[in-house]
Amino acid sequence: MDRRWEGDVWGPNVSRRGVLLGGLVLTGAIGGLIRPQEAWAAGPGVKAPPIIGCDAWRAREPSDVVPVWEQRPVRIIVHHTATPNVEDYSRGAGEFVARKIQDFHMDRRGWIDTGQNFTISRGGYVLEGRHGSLEVLRSGDRHVEGAHCTGQNVEAVGIENEGTYSTLTPPDKVWARLRAMCAYICQQYGIAPTEIGGHRDFKDTLCPGDRFYAMLPRLRTEVADSLGEPLDDRAARRASWPLLRPESSGPAVEAAQHLLRAAGLVDVQPNSRFDERTAVAVRQYQQAHRAEEVNGLIGGETWPLLVTAQGGDQDEVALAVRALTPDGAVRASAIPGVEEWKRLLSAADHRP
Numbered sequence: 001m002d003r004r005w006e007g008d009v010w011g012p013n014v015s016r017r018g019v020l021l022g023g024l025v026l027t028g029a030i031g032g033l034i035r036p037q038e039a040w041a042a043g044p045g046v047k048a049p050p051i052i053g054c055d056a057w058r059a060r061e062p063s064d065v066v067p068v069w070e071q072r073p074v075r076i077i078v079h080h081t082a083t084p085n086v087e088d089y090s091r092g093a094g095e096f097v098a099r100k101i102q103d104f105h106m107d108r109r110g111w112i113d114t115g116q117n118f119t120i121s122r123g124g125y126v127l128e129g130r131h132g133s134l135e136v137l138r139s140g141d142r143h144v145e146g147a148h149c150t151g152q153n154v155e156a157v158g159i160e161n162e163g164t165y166s167t168l169t170p171p172d173k174v175w176a177r178l179r180a181m182c183a184y185i186c187q188q189y190g191i192a193p194t195e196i197g198g199h200r201d202f203k204d205t206l207c208p209g210d211r212f213y214a215m216l217p218r219l220r221t222e223v224a225d226s227l228g229e230p231l232d233d234r235a236a237r238r239a240s241w242p243l244l245r246p247e248s249s250g251p252a253v254e255a256a257q258h259l260l261r262a263a264g265l266v267d268v269q270p271n272s273r274f275d276e277r278t279a280v281a282v283r284q285y286q287q288a289h290r291a292e293e294v295n296g297l298i299g300g301e302t303w304p305l306l307v308t309a310q311g312g313d314q315d316e317v318a319l320a321v322r323a324l325t326p327d328g329a330v331r332a333s334a335i336p337g338v339e340e341w342k343r344l345l346s347a348a349d350h351r352p
């Protein structure tokens, strides 16, 4: 297994939590879980892009009953497979990768079926991932639970895009099909295009790659345009947790360092550089909080924990706020709520 491609599909850091969800039969009377959707009116009808169903790409049968929820998903999560950027753009190559992913998810991760709901191959072929995902999408009233993002699988449609997009952008065909797919999903389920996110919004992961992740505001804009309901730039660029890692520096790192100190990890020096001491402290913090992966990255799983820690050193928390508000926009004595932290960190990360 080549570690360069560590990630969603072939990564060695295997989570088996998905297994625990297998075997649940979640159909029928689960009315309490059905939440009223905020109506999002789609404009002119968007047609489904061609989608290759599980039978057509010769998927294996799931090893257990696939959970189907009598409710609509509320967001879309974009992934990259973190596999090589192959240049065979044929349909055969697309079906091949769908089978490889299913084998890996079932045989190595121990899941009941493919983890994601849909896959887009390097050639732009859209393939059904987990069995049943296509049928429920067409009817627009139910959701097939996947295993692509722990904590989000009951609520989010997962789309894996074949390739690694840390420094490269997806091929035009992948982009066009992803846009078409997102527009169709938004229409069918009444999901607002602002609810299109990336894996790193929820977990400490590089997925879907820096370049691809930076394109998500454009994706939201283009999907909204496809639906005839244009978004303003501010909505398209919604706040997001910065993904901090060893090469990171700046005010978001300094804020994280103060928050780690507030949590008792006082070996960390607040120097705005993601140095080795910081990386060690992040791993300790992840271990203590039973994060899904103890990998030293601060992303969508660790940030919400860090900013809501109770009972820590409040002076350090105040210093974290100050690091993010050099102009004193927030009084240092006022501790922000989670969304405000996210907004401050996002702004600090994008400040030139």
Ligand SMILES: [Zn+2]
Pocket (backbone or CB within 6 Å): 008, 078, 079, 080, 148, 199, 205, 207, 208
């Ligand atoms: Zn992912």
